[in-house]
Amino acid sequence: MHISILSRAFNLYSTQSLYRAGFRRGHKMGVIDHQRCNLIIEKNLPQVYFEGRRINDVDAIIPRVGASVTSYGATVIKQFELMNVFTSTRSDALLQSRDKLRSLQKLSTSDIGVPKTIIVNNLEDLPQLIRTLGPPPFVIKLLEGTHGAGVILAESTNAAISIVEAFHKINQKVLVQEFIEEASGADIRAIVVGGKVVATMKRQAPKGEFRSNLHRGATAIPIILTEEEEKIVKKSARLMGLDVAGVDLLQSKRGPLIMEVNASPGLEGIEATTRVDVAGEIIDFVVQKVKKISAYQREQRWKVKR
Numbered sequence: 001m002h003i004s005i006l007s008r009a010f011n012l013y014s015t016q017s018l019y020r021a022g023f024r025r026g027h028k029m030g031v032i033d034h035q036r037c038n039l040i041i042e043k044n045l046p047q048v049y050f051e052g053r054r055i056n057d058v059d060a061i062i063p064r065v066g067a068s069v070t071s072y073g074a075t076v077i078k079q080f081e082l083m084n085v086f087t088s089t090r091s092d093a094l095l096q097s098r099d100k101l102r103s104l105q106k107l108s109t110s111d112i113g114v115p116k117t118i119i120v121n122n123l124e125d126l127p128q129l130i131r132t133l134g135p136p137p138f139v140i141k142l143l144e145g146t147h148g149a150g151v152i153l154a155e156s157t158n159a160a161i162s163i164v165e166a167f168h169k170i171n172q173k174v175l176v177q178e179f180i181e182e183a184s185g186a187d188i189r190a191i192v193v194g195g196k197v198v199a200t201m202k203r204q205a206p207k208g209e210f211r212s213n214l215h216r217g218a219t220a221i222p223i224i225l226t227e228e229e230e231k232i233v234k235k236s237a238r239l240m241g242l243d244v245a246g247v248d249l250l251q252s253k254r255g256p257l258i259m260e261v262n263a264s265p266g267l268e269g270i271e272a273t274t275r276v277d278v279a280g281e282i283i284d285f286v287v288q289k290v291k292k293i294s295a296y297q298r299e300q301r302w303k304v305k306r
C-alpha cells in the first residue's frame with residue numbers, strides 16, 4: 001500500500017514514527033508538505049500537485065496539520081477526499097476540532113462533562129457571568145493558544161475581569177472557565193485510533209504550575225482509564241468525527257471533564273511514556289480501512305488514465 005503522511009517536515013518525531021511504522025510493515029511511505037501542494041479544481045477531476053508532479057498513486061493519507069496552517073491543510077485534505085483517497089483525518093473534522101468554542105458546544109450537547117465555560121463578547125455582562133462560574137480562581141484561555149501558552153490562572157474575580165478586558169482591547173477572543181482545583185495540576189491524555197483507546201498517560205505539571213503540558217515541563221506516567229473515562233473518551237472522539245484523536249480530560253469531583261480533543265496529537269510523549277507503538281496502531285487502522293474500500297471504489301479513484 002502507498003501511504004503518504006501530510007506533514008510540513010520529515011524530521012518531526014511524529015512524522016518519522018509514522019513513516020517507520022509503515023515502512024516496517026512493508027508499505028511504500030511518502031511525506032507530502034501540505035503547504036507546498038498546489039491544487040486543480042475542476043469538475044470530476046480533482047488534482048494535487050507536489051514538487052512538480054501530479055499525485056496519482058496514493059492509497060491513503062495521514063494528515064499531521066499544525067494549528068497555524070489549519071485552513072490550507074484542510075483544503076488539501078479535502079482535495080484528497082474528492083479524489084477518493086482515504087484520509088485518517090477528515091477535513092471537516094479537522095476544522096471543527098480546531099475551533100475550541102464549537103468543539104465545546106458540540107461536546108456539551110451530549111452526556112459528556114466539560115468545564116463550565118463562558119464566552120464574553122460584550123464586556124457589560126462580564127462580572128455577572130463570571131459569578132456564575134462559582135468562586136475564584138478562574139482559567140482564562142486564548143482561543144488560539146496551544147501547548148499551554150495562552151492559558152492563564154486568574155486568582156480573583158477582579159483579576160479575571162481585568163485580564164479579559166485587556167484581551168478585548170487588543171481584539172483577542174478569550175473564554176473563561178471554572179478552575180478544576182482537585183485535578184491538582186494533572187490531566188489525562190488518551191489516544192483514540194479507530195474507535196479504540198490505544199494509549200493513555202497522566203501528565204503532572206511541575207510544582208507551582210497548573211498547566212500539565214509536556215512543553216511546560218510536565219512529567220508523564222502511563223495510566224489505566226476507569227470504565228467511565230474510557231466511555232467518555234471514545235464518545236468524544238466519535239462526536240468530533242475523528243478516527244485518530246488525542247482526548248484531554250480533567251479528573252474532577254463530578255467525574256471526568258473533557259477539555260479538548262486534538263486532531264493531530266503529538267506521538268513523542270505518549271510513545272515514550274507508554275511504550276505503545278501508537279504510530280503502528282494508526283498505520284494498521286489505515287490499512288484495514290483501505291482494504292475495506294470496495295474494488296469498485298478503487299477503480300473509480302482516478303477518473304482519468306494515469
Ligand SMILES: Nc1ncnc2c1ncn2[C@@H]1O[C@H](COP(=O)(O)OP(=O)(O)O)[C@@H](O)[C@H]1O
Pocket residue numbers: 115139141145146147148149151177178179180181183185186187210211212213248250259260
Ligand atoms: N479549567 C481548568 N481547570 C484546571 N486546569 C486546567 C483547566 N483548563 C486547563 N487546565 C490545565 O492547563 C493545561 C492547558 O490547557 P489547554 O486548554 O489544554 O490549553 P492548550 O490547548 O494550550 O494545551 C491543561 O492541560 C490543564 O493541565
Ligand SMILES: [Mg+2]
Pocket residue numbers: 147148213248260
Ligand atoms: Mg492541551
